[in-house]
Amino acid sequence: MASSYGQFCPVAKAMELLDERWTMLVVREMIAGSQHFNDIRRGVPNMSPTLLSKRLRTLGRAGVVERWEHGNRVTYQLTQAGRELVPIVEALGQWGIRWIGELGEEDLDPHLLMWDLRRNIAVDRMPPGRTVIGFTFPDLEPAARDWWAVVTDEVDICDHDPGFEVHVRVLAPLRTMVQVWRGDIGWADATRSGDLVVEGPSRLRSALPEWFLLSDFAATPRPGPEAVTSISVGG
């Protein structure tokens, strides 16, 4: 673990635990509902399993996470201390979406986007039976370009053609789709500018925006342009 700051300040003591790389993202992932090792991994795909294991143990020692074994299934759960991180993670996300606007190319991960979408499709607003939504990111290499959301009473995400008829298709550069998801730009604006195109029967085309619940942070009010001094974390 990170070495001590040598301060009794509660902020310092909290950060000794929480400012270790990946830690807050693991907590975020657990807040989002992941309870199993490989579920959490899906939310932090760039983290090695060794490191995730280590972080979970550190969080366990700190009393933030509890590990339960039942049979040969392992479950991780937030303790009371962990649940009290919810408002902090929310505040960090709100701050992040207000003040860190720039996304690098390396931030645009289609797996993560689809993983997020999966949890946020309003199944109950969709037609009964099976609906297949196609996603195409024309700017990506062929292997990552096409995705399918097969919606029944649950949502399955496929990165290979599941073979079903596609009822409606969304086409947009990955960056645009991510920005729509984050609420950086509105669905209507993206459509109007031509960056985002929906193909399919007009009834589905007009219904589709209602199916997507955007990121929890999408509705966060953004700072007016007068408040922006500079936003650049690169370099």
Added chain:
Amino acid sequence: MASSYGQFCPVAKAMELLDERWTMLVVREMIAGSQHFNDIRRGVPNMSPTLLSKRLRTLGRAGVVERWEHGNRVTYQLTQAGRELVPIVEALGQWGIRWIGELGEEDLDPHLLMWDLRRNIAVDRMPPGRTVIGFTFPDLEPAARDWWAVVTDEVDICDHDPGFEVHVRVLAPLRTMVQVWRGDIGWADATRSGDLVVEGPSRLRSALPEWFLLSDFAATPRPGPEAVTSISVGG
């Protein structure tokens, strides 16, 4: 700077900046009012000046801090983005004081304690004229044992005898004094147990507790014992 997490999630983007070691403590120090390089340093004494310089530049690039030169004096100020970290730092401190109870020996820094006290003595509740409060931490080596707070209309902290008559003296192990400051234990409890002793005229002895404004986090309600699973961040 820390490498990217490769995620567009606003929490991840925020943490790319904020989870770098020392960063939040620099922000905390600026929230507490420090505006000059060496003032900030006093709040993060274990941080090398090189590193502080680097962090201030990173925070500058990120639009959290602004650097002003006037004459040969340099001032650092929080921007709007920086001021919006205030609730996050407060929440982190509240979480820290609730859930990270253990303080290691290395966390007990008398300089930091006196530096904190300096900012939190209620001068207006004290007798007019000069009042000198002595502090003795009997458990410390002689060089760090005795401190003086010379209160006039402002507060001066001395680690060498300033030569004035001491009107009232507080004696306590450093850990006890820190715990009182943090609100982990009450002044009255510390006195009753004999860990903390006040010497001087009875009028001053009984007035003295009113002079100390404790840490901003002292009043944070603590979790009931039933909520505590384990608290240990050690290695």
Added chain:
DNA sequence: CAGTATCCAGTTGGATACTG
């Protein structure tokens, strides 16, 4: 599924001394 084992490159940041 739920992790461990191993290895090593790269980076961080601590220590110390120095400068305009």
Added chain:
DNA sequence: CAGTATCCAACTGGATACTG
């Protein structure tokens, strides 16, 4: 006062492969 310069040990964590 407000930083820079330099050096290097230690540690982190990324990559990859493997296991019960």
